[in-house]
Amino acid sequence: MACHNFSFLEKYDMLANIKSGGTFLLASPFEPEEVWEKMPDEVEQQIIDKKLKFYVVNALKLDHELNLGGRINTVMQTAFFKISGILPEAEAIEALKKAAKKTYGKKGDAVVKMNWDAIDAASNAVKRVEYPAQPAGKVKKPAVVADEAPEFVKVVTAEIMAQRGDDLPVSKIPNDGTWPTATTQWEKRNIATEIPVWDPDTCIQCTQCSLVCPHASIRGKVYAPSCLKGAPETFKSVDAKGVIGKAFPGFKYTIQIAPEDCTGCGLCVQRCPAKNKADPSKKAINMAPQFPLRTPEAANWKFFLGLPEADATKLNPTTIQGSQLKRPLFEFSGACAGCGETPYLKLLTQLAGDRLLIGNATGCSSIYGGNLPTTPYCTREDGRGPSWSNSLFEDAAEFAFGMRLTADKLNGYALELVDQLTAAEQAPAALKAVAQKIKETDQKSGEGVEAMRTLVAELKRLIGDGSCCATCKSLLSVADYLVRKSVWAVGGDGWAYDIGYGGLDHVLASGRNIKILVLDTEVYSNTGGQASKSTPLGAIAKFAASGKGQMKKNLGMISMTYKNIYVAQVSLGANPAATVKAFAEAEAYDGPAIIIAYSHCIAHGIDMVDGLERQKVAVETGHFPLYRYHPELAAQGKNPLQLDSKAPTQSFAETALKENRFKQLLKLNPDAEAMLQKAEKQFKDNFVMLQALANLPQS
Ligand SMILES: Cc1ncc(C[n+]2csc(CCOP(=O)(O)OP(=O)(O)O)c2C)c(N)n1
Ligand code: SF4
Ligand code: SF4
Ligand code: SF4
Numbered sequence: 001m002a003c004h005n006f007s008f009l010e011k012y013d014m015l016a017n018i019k020s021g022g023t024f025l026l027a028s029p030f031e032p033e034e035v036w037e038k039m040p041d042e043v044e045q046q047i048i049d050k051k052l053k054f055y056v057v058n059a060l061k062l063d064h065e066l067n068l069g070g071r072i073n074t075v076m077q078t079a080f081f082k083i084s085g086i087l088p089e090a091e092a093i094e095a096l097k098k099a100a101k102k103t104y105g106k107k108g109d110a111v112v113k114m115n116w117d118a119i120d121a122a123s124n125a126v127k128r129v130e131y132p133a134q135p136a137g138k139v140k141k142p143a144v145v146a147d148e149a150p151e152f153v154k155v156v157t158a159e160i161m162a163q164r165g166d167d168l169p170v171s172k173i174p175n176d177g178t179w180p181t182a183t184t185q186w187e188k189r190n191i192a193t194e195i196p197v198w199d200p201d202t203c204i205q206c207t208q209c210s211l212v213c214p215h216a217s218i219r220g221k222v223y224a225p226s227c228l229k230g231a232p233e234t235f236k237s238v239d240a241k242g243v244i245g246k247a248f249p250g251f252k253y254t255i256q257i258a259p260e261d262c263t264g265c266g267l268c269v270q271r272c273p274a275k276n277k278a279d280p281s282k283k284a285i286n287m288a289p290q291f292p293l294r295t296p297e298a299a300n301w302k303f304f305l306g307l308p309e310a311d312a313t314k315l316n317p318t319t320i321q322g323s324q325l326k327r328p329l330f331e332f333s334g335a336c337a338g339c340g341e342t343p344y345l346k347l348l349t350q351l352a353g354d355r356l357l358i359g360n361a362t363g364c365s366s367i368y369g370g371n372l373p374t375t376p377y378c379t380r381e382d383g384r385g386p387s388w389s390n391s392l393f394e395d396a397a398e399f400a401f402g403m404r405l406t407a408d409k410l411n412g413y414a415l416e417l418v419d420q421l422t423a424a425e426q427a428p429a430a431l432k433a434v435a436q437k438i439k440e441t442d443q444k445s446g447e448g449v450e451a452m453r454t455l456v457a458e459l460k461r462l463i464g465d466g467s468c469c470a471t472c473k474s475l476l477s478v479a480d481y482l483v484r485k486s487v488w489a490v491g492g493d494g495w496a497y498d499i500g501y502g503g504l505d506h507v508l509a510s511g512r513n514i515k516i517l518v519l520d521t522e523v524y525s526n527t528g529g530q531a532s533k534s535t536p537l538g539a540i541a542k543f544a545a546s547g548k549g550q551m552k553k554n555l556g557m558i559s560m561t562y563k564n565i566y567v568a569q570v571s572l573g574a575n576p577a578a579t580v581k582a583f584a585e586a587e588a589y590d591g592p593a594i595i596i597a598y599s600h601c602i603a604h605g606i607d608m609v610d611g612l613e614r615q616k617v618a619v620e621t622g623h624f625p626l627y628r629y630h631p632e633l634a635a636q637g638k639n640p641l642q643l644d645s646k647a648p649t650q651s652f653a654e655t656a657l658k659e660n661r662f663k664q665l666l667k668l669n670p671d672a673e674a675m676l677q678k679a680e681k682q683f684k685d686n687f688v689m690l691q692a693l694a695n696l697p698q699s
Helices: 032-038 041-049 059-066 073-084 089-107 109-125 151-161 208-212 242-247 267-271 290-306 320-324 342-355 364-370 396-423 429-440 446-463 470-482 493-499 501-508 555-560 576-588 608-620 631-635 652-658 660-668 672-694
Strands: 023-027 053-057 194-198 218-223 252-257 285-289 356-360 387-390 486-492 515-520 566-570 593-598 627-629 641-643
Touching (some): 023 073, 073 109, 194 252, 194 290, 208 267, 320 342, 342 356, 342 364, 342 486, 342 515, 356 396, 396 429, 396 470, 396 486, 446 470, 493 515, 555 566, 566 576, 608 652, 652 672
Parallel strands (some): 566 593
Antiparallel strands (some): 194 285, 218 252
């Protein structure tokens, strides 16, 4: 029996099925002398009772030394063969090396060598643990969820998390299919072996770490110094400075990590632009082993969550810092560590989460967005947050459109009733005044939406139970629809470019206020990486085994031809400021909008820690140009198309080879180089066309 992640000892009954006298191999961040002090007593008792042969291998150390990027499978396989004795050791090592060459040969010699090094090192690193006759009595297995979790989470969610979902009686399951939100916070997956540690003195308070984190596990807050009363001893803070300091003079600033929710993907550290002057190898956040930090940082995280939210009106919400000081309403999803899709969704919830309705296509975003047992969409303090549902793969645009039409119909009806109120002679003056203000309130901005909420609350207060007249009674039932709803259809490129394209086009052509977010991984990620019409020329994917033969479909350009659709191509890795702006503009635009968001993915065959860098390269080669097409600019006599990236400065044919999806082409297709050159030329031509469009004089 092998356990490849130390934290699983706390979560699962790893040794339930091991035979007496069996062998247990643990990937441990601890050496044999110290591991007994760190494991839960319950696990140690099983080891003692079953008289197990117990081995550890410090896979984390090897991962670091050999630069394995978190992939410890080869280390663990080698350790298995070493201690199982199935084959003589030398023979096993030879067979493993042969298998590594066969498996990773396509990925290049460097990857093969890395695996061979891992095999040699692991063989020496696996060590037997001589354990005492008693558990150490230092660590107890924690409860599945914390005691302060809501009743439903304890009774239903926790049971599914503990793999006992099959035993739940049907009577405990919600009978209308509605599941509570904000439940990922109770999972505490603890899967990161390393987490970021913040250095307040080096930090330049740019909040980019928060922006790019796929898991909402690193956040910033600005607050009055008095809030620090009662802070845990290790809680860090610093005077707010720069843009944030200007907006909040005399305030304190903190970047805090959620140690048990962080996946250890490293994207935040990769993105951090600040350098420690004393030690330039260090940034303002640096990775360090999670285990010793877990307890103190968990206390800090709890304290951090209790700090008040900043006054959102003091910073422009369409900027990076302005968006990042708002609480994300999408957190700790089960997406792959370092996923390129999730930061966009998180950003959307920061900009409009309080009024968001999402119709989600099937794909990765429906799986991490709403699979059981937990839900990553959550609410802000007043209980407002996104409403989310998934219907099918192919119908998300139409599904969301239904939400739009419903919200519009109810809004129209509510406004009719408001009109009746203002016209009614017998209506009290105070009620009429509120009704009049409701009619005049502009809800384009978040502030306008909040103003409308206050008016609706006042309206409801004045109406009371609605027994005064039929108009008030009806108005009470639909008054909430006076507040603007932001309706989005969300899905991947498989949905948007291919299977759901007919509906997507139809919905965009409706001219209604409906938004589309395409999380563009350029393949059907959730089902293992099949080619879509978004897959670029030359990329290897399933159903394109010798490289995709056609260019990537230009969905943005097609959408622009309608002239009244807001269209943006964005990349958080390449231009985060333009990304935030595009989301804010699309959301505020009173018409259809589509955002195509470049999303790196495990399916690209990259080291996920380099995901943002790969995004940047995709933009700098012209593979994924950035722009915003805003119909309102045309109405002002300006060119509606603004480019957010420059003409290609790097060779696509060369840089593409850093991604296995392109690199494999060299081995699998004799025309590989010509294909990549052709793609490079077409990307360049495409940019020239975009530039020409962006420079067209307007009549
Ligand atoms: C009509 C239909 N065909 C196929 C599927 C299986 N399926 C579910 S998700 C998915 C891939 C989704 O890919 P994409 O839209 O690119 O989203 P991603 O997973 O990349 O985010 C497929 C093929 C389905 N659910 N329905
Ligand atoms: S390591 Fe990854 S998951 Fe953890 S805080 Fe950084 S970006 Fe978020
Ligand atoms: S990215 Fe670095 S410099 Fe910017 S806020 Fe985060 S820790 Fe500070
Ligand atoms: S497969 Fe790709 S898109 Fe899906 S969760 Fe993983 S990284 Fe994200």
